[in-house]
Amino acid sequence: MADRYPDYDVLAKSDTLSWNPVTRKVIAERMATAEPDILSPEQHATLRRLIERIVPQPDNRPPVNTVALLLHRIMANRPDGYRHHRLPPLREAWTIGLAAIDAEAQARHGQPFALLSNREADDLLRAIEASETQAEAWQDFPPALFWSWRLIPDIVSAYYAHPSAWSAMGFGGPASPRGYVRLLANRRDPWEAREEGNHHGA
Amino acid sequence: MRSYSETEAVDFVIVGTGAGGGTLAARLAEAGFSVIAMDAGPYWRPLEDFASDETHQEKLYWTDERIVDGEHPIKLGSNNSGKSVGGSTVHFAMVSLRFRPEHFKARTKLGYGADWPVDWREMWRYYAEVEDALKIAGPVRYPWGPHRGRYPYRAHPLNAAAEYLARGAEALGIDWTETPLATLSAPRGKAHPCVYRGFCVTGCSTNAKQSVLVTWLPRALAAGAEIRDLAMVGQIETKNGRVTGVQYHREGEWRFQPARNVIVAGYAIETPRLLLNSANGEFPNGLANSSGLVGKNLMVQLNQAVWGIVEDEVRSYKGPPSLAISEHWNYEDRGKDYFGGWSYMSQGPLPITWARTLSGGRGLWGQALIDEMARVNHSVGLKMVGEVLPDERNRVTLADECDQYGLRIPRVTFAFRDNEKAMIRHALDFMDQSLAATGATERWQESDDTCHLNGTARMGNDPATSVVNSDCRSWDIPNLWICDGSIFPTVGGVNPSLTIQAMACRTADRILLANHEAS
Ligand SMILES: Cc1cc2nc3c(=O)[nH]c(=O)nc-3n(C[C@H](O)[C@H](O)[C@H](O)COP(=O)(O)OP(=O)(O)OC[C@H]3O[C@@H](n4cnc5c(N)ncnc54)[C@H](O)[C@@H]3O)c2cc1C
Ligand code: SF4
Numbered sequence: 001m002a003d004r005y006p007d008y009d010v011l012a013k014s015d016t017l018s019w020n021p022v023t024r025k026v027i028a029e030r031m032a033t034a035e036p037d038i039l040s041p042e043q044h045a046t047l048r049r050l051i052e053r054i055v056p057q058p059d060n061r062p063p064v065n066t067v068a069l070l071l072h073r074i075m076a077n078r079p080d081g082y083r084h085h086r087l088p089p090l091r092e093a094w095t096i097g098l099a100a101i102d103a104e105a106q107a108r109h110g111q112p113f114a115l116l117s118n119r120e121a122d123d124l125l126r127a128i129e130a131s132e133t134q135a136e137a138w139q140d141f142p143p144a145l146f147w148s149w150r151l152i153p154d155i156v157s158a159y160y161a162h163p164s165a166w167s168a169m170g171f172g173g174p175a176s177p178r179g180y181v182r183l184l185a186n187r188r189d190p191w192e193a194r195e196e197g198n199h200h201g202a
Numbered sequence: 203m204r205s206y207s208e209t210e211a212v213d214f215v216i217v218g219t220g221a222g223g224g225t226l227a228a229r230l231a232e233a234g235f236s237v238i239a240m241d242a243g244p245y246w247r248p249l250e251d252f253a254s255d256e257t258h259q260e261k262l263y264w265t266d267e268r269i270v271d272g273e274h275p276i277k278l279g280s281n282n283s284g285k286s287v288g289g290s291t292v293h294f295a296m297v298s299l300r301f302r303p304e305h306f307k308a309r310t311k312l313g314y315g316a317d318w319p320v321d322w323r324e325m326w327r328y329y330a331e332v333e334d335a336l337k338i339a340g341p342v343r344y345p346w347g348p349h350r351g352r353y354p355y356r357a358h359p360l361n362a363a364a365e366y367l368a369r370g371a372e373a374l375g376i377d378w379t380e381t382p383l384a385t386l387s388a389p390r391g392k393a394h395p396c397v398y399r400g401f402c403v404t405g406c407s408t409n410a411k412q413s414v415l416v417t418w419l420p421r422a423l424a425a426g427a428e429i430r431d432l433a434m435v436g437q438i439e440t441k442n443g444r445v446t447g448v449q450y451h452r453e454g455e456w457r458f459q460p461a462r463n464v465i466v467a468g469y470a471i472e473t474p475r476l477l478l479n480s481a482n483g484e485f486p487n488g489l490a491n492s493s494g495l496v497g498k499n500l501m502v503q504l505n506q507a508v509w510g511i512v513e514d515e516v517r518s519y520k521g522p523p524s525l526a527i528s529e530h531w532n533y534e535d536r537g538k539d540y541f542g543g544w545s546y547m548s549q550g551p552l553p554i555t556w557a558r559t560l561s562g563g564r565g566l567w568g569q570a571l572i573d574e575m576a577r578v579n580h581s582v583g584l585k586m587v588g589e590v591l592p593d594e595r596n597r598v599t600l601a602d603e604c605d606q607y608g609l610r611i612p613r614v615t616f617a618f619r620d621n622e623k624a625m626i627r628h629a630l631d632f633m634d635q636s637l638a639a640t641g642a643t644e645r646w647q648e649s650d651d652t653c654h655l656n657g658t659a660r661m662g663n664d665p666a667t668s669v670v671n672s673d674c675r676s677w678d679i680p681n682l683w684i685c686d687g688s689i690f691p692t693v694g695g696v697n698p699s700l701t702i703q704a705m706a707c708r709t710a711d712r713i714l715l716a717n718h719e720a721s
Contacts, residue, residue, distance in 0.1 A: 085271035174254035179397030185362035
């Protein structure tokens with residue numbers, strides 16, 4: 001779908017009153033986050049391909065470093081405050097999960113996940129989502145739970161932590177100390193995104 | 203800030219500085235007691251420390267490991283509890299509601315759950331005290347329940363999302379109102395009014411939000427209380443049937459603080475966990491647990507929603523997330539095939555929360571997710587806060603694993619029963635009709651979200667069926683008190699923080715009274 005907010009970039013506000021110093025700092029650090037070397041090359045490739053399928057990059061905007069952000073999270077292995085009793089802690093869950101996704105690709109197509117076509121990859125992901133996997137690797141590792149408690153929330157949370165993703169959805173972004181004045185429908189402040197083809201506001 | 207030594211017992215050690223503990227710290231210090239309020243979390247300075255960012259602000263949440271199981275394992279984290287001085291109120295959504303009077307006597311008046319051992323009129327006096335302490339911004343006339351006085355500050359304006367709630371309610375012929383909120387609608391001292399930045403549930407960086415951190419705790423400090431942050435209490439010690447103080451972990455070591463009284467206010471998971479982890483030779487089943495009820499009757503609240511798409515640009519990221527509310531189904535019992543009540547409010551999810559909602563609740567991923575996310579400025583939603591009935595099978599126990607302090611972690615077991623399922627059906631259907639009446643299309647139902655935690659150390663009139671008495675004093679140990687979300691016998695259909703603070707004010711008065719009588 002075409003970008004609804006083609007002339008909007010939330011980063012254009014980073015030097016304005018909408019961003020306080022601590023916000024500037026954490027967002028700059030996030031955007032500069034590189035990919036740590038914590039997985040085997042095969043697992044790294046699996047994760048990269050998985051992320052491409054779950055959260056495709058926005059068109060015509062700087063890419064989101066989802067892989068780096070998620071790898072940092074896996075490395076930190078910080079709990080989220082609730083762990084499903086059938087899943088291991090974060091880092092272990094990801095390590096087992098990535099290996100299981102690859103094993104599933106091997107079982108179905110005799111190839112690693114990273115080399116599957118888009119359609120093959122998506123069909124395989126739908127099988128995980130529906131708990132219809134074939135590989136041994138899922139024996140003690142419930143695929144649908146891994147999907148809904150770990151894979152999906154972790155990936156979408158990393159992607160939607162990035163300014164490119166905010167700009168593409170017309171989100172106002174950081175807003176402190178300056179917030180908003182116009183709260184009613186079809187009204188926007190001058191520092192909010194203009195939606196293409198919509199002539200309301202400002 | 204005053205600081206007390208570890209060589210002398212203080213009058214009160216309070217464990218936790220949230221809605222229950224922070225309020226008590228202020229009220230007891232003001233009454234002249236020596237008070238140390240400990241919190242496992244840090245003492246933030248929001249103006250300097252808080253970013254406008256969902257991910258960074260995860261630092262406010264209780265994310266220590268907890269195991270969840272049962273038929274509907276609950277998702278905790280951001281949505282349920284905080285680990286900060288000020289407790290969960292540092293990132294709460296500020297909705298400040300009173301219980302319907304009959305809900306304090308659900309068993310005798312409405313035939314379900316359990317009665318509270320307090321009279322609603324007394325609670326309403328304490329509600330008024332808390333509303334004034336927080337300068338709640340609310341409507342001129344509240345449509346439901348007995349008459350209440352004017353809210354201290356005028357209501358906030360509606361945002362577009364709230365207007366959709368209002369239009370739907372009017373179309374269905376029920377009342378709605380501006381939500382009473384704990385954020386300033388006018389200046390207060392040095393604090394500016396709310397700037398409608400919309401990041402409330404990740405912490406308010408302008409201090410407009412009237413959390414415990416900016417209301418009760420400054421009062422506590424002014425009255426000479428010590429707030430000891432980054433202090434994780436691992437065990438309450440006892441001798442000859444009385445508590446003697448707390449073992450707590452701070453700056454890498456275990457320490458002991460003696461106290462004449464201990465008040466536990468760690469919220470409905472950490473409170474029973476601490477009482478159970480404090481089991482000793484005298485109290486082998488944990489403290490205050492002769493009834494066996496510590497940890498049992500955990501009640502979350504139902505947090506299901508209906509979402510849809512509208513032509514208008516709604517941009518619900520602006521303003522506090524829930525500016526309009528209907529409590530109709532808290533006060534109307536006819537037409538229900540279940541017990542209990544619920545309210546519903548307008549919504550304003552931030553990007554990560556919304557992405558998790560769409561991917562988790564609707565199964566969207568890939569380009570379908572990205573495209574739907576791009577329509578967020580045209581989406582509107584209504585979300586319920588619904589009553590869960592007490593059930594002993596929903597509970598907090600100790601798991602075998604230990605956390606970073608070497609303490610056994612909690613296991614939280616939860617399932618919805620038939621009553622909850624019937625309430626969810628009714629609420630989703632009603633909220634769908636309400637959205638439909640505003641012209642929203644492509645409506646869908648988010649069916650499994652929960653919020654709030656209550657009930658694992660309930661109060662009552664009978665030591666066999668409750669953990670604390672009507673003064674929030676434990677039945678088993680006379681100088682051990684519990685005063686937080688755990689003491690709720692029932693939860694009603696409103697967010698709990700105002701009731702917790704009102705109960706804390708009442709408890710402070712009861713302690714004072716008992717003290718006068720003793721001396
Ligand atoms: C995202 C979110 C939105 C919410 N929105 C609303 C709302 O709009 N309206 C409403 O009424 N309620 C809301 N709530 C709920 C409300 O915040 C809580 O019900 C209330 O704060 C609970 O009060 P409490 O005193 O029981 O616990 P808390 O406020 O959670 O305080 C407990 C404190 O105890 C500390 N602690 C726990 N164990 C220990 C220990 N062993 N040693 C030392 N410290 C310890 C914790 O660090 C914490 O700071 C919301 C909650 C969340 C998470
Ligand atoms: S909308 Fe108001 S209360 Fe919420 S974070 Fe902003 S200033 Fe604070």
